[in-house]
Amino acid sequence: MTDITTGATVVFGTSAFSAELLSIGLPSIARGMIDTTHMGTTVARTHQPVDLIEWGDLEIEFNFDPNNEPPIDGAAETITITFPIPSGGASGATIAGSGFMTAFSVTAPLEDKMTATATIKWSGDLTWTDSA
Numbered sequence: 171m172t173d174i175t176t177g178a179t180v181v182f183g184t185s186a187f188s189a190e191l192l193s194i195g196l197p198s199i200a201r202g203m204i205d206t207t208h209m210g211t212t213v214a215r216t217h218q219p220v221d222l223i224e225w226g227d228l229e230i231e232f233n234f235d236p237n238n239e240p241p242i243d244g245a246a247e248t249i250t251i252t253f254p255i256p257s258g259g260a261s262g263a264t265i266a267g268s269g270f271m272t273a274f275s276v277t278a279p280l281e282d283k284m285t286a287t288a289t290i291k292w293s294g295d296l297t298w299t300d301s302a
Contacts, residue, residue, distance in 0.1 A: 173256055180230055183248035185241035189232035197226030225292035234276050234284035246270040246293045260302045267296035
């Protein structure tokens with residue numbers, strides 16, 4: 171079942187930064203590999219997965235509030251994305267992990283709402299929790 175993201179939230183645990191989200195760009199997850207091919211290998215190259223996962227970057231776009239300073243200079247902290255409660259459910263799914271803001275920009279056009287974009291680098295593993 172596919173749901174819409176209306177109602178999703180992001181909260182930074184230590185700085186208490188939160189925002190009115192407009193979009194969430196979940197990370198592009200990558201896992202490396204080791205080429206195990208050798209001179210005795212025949213037909214095709216062989217590979218083995220590495221143990222470490224690169225969780226990539228989280229990108230969020232949100233309504234900009236100049237009174238809500240982003241933690242661009244803060245240490246890594248627990249960041250939790252909570253998705254909307256599915257129809258008939260009691261809680262939304264979450265993704266949580268340690269991360270820190272690496273980029274922040276504001277767009278403030280004439281006679282229109284101000285928005286901001288932030289990039290968060292994950293540092294360590296992410297915990298995915300299913301909705302209930």
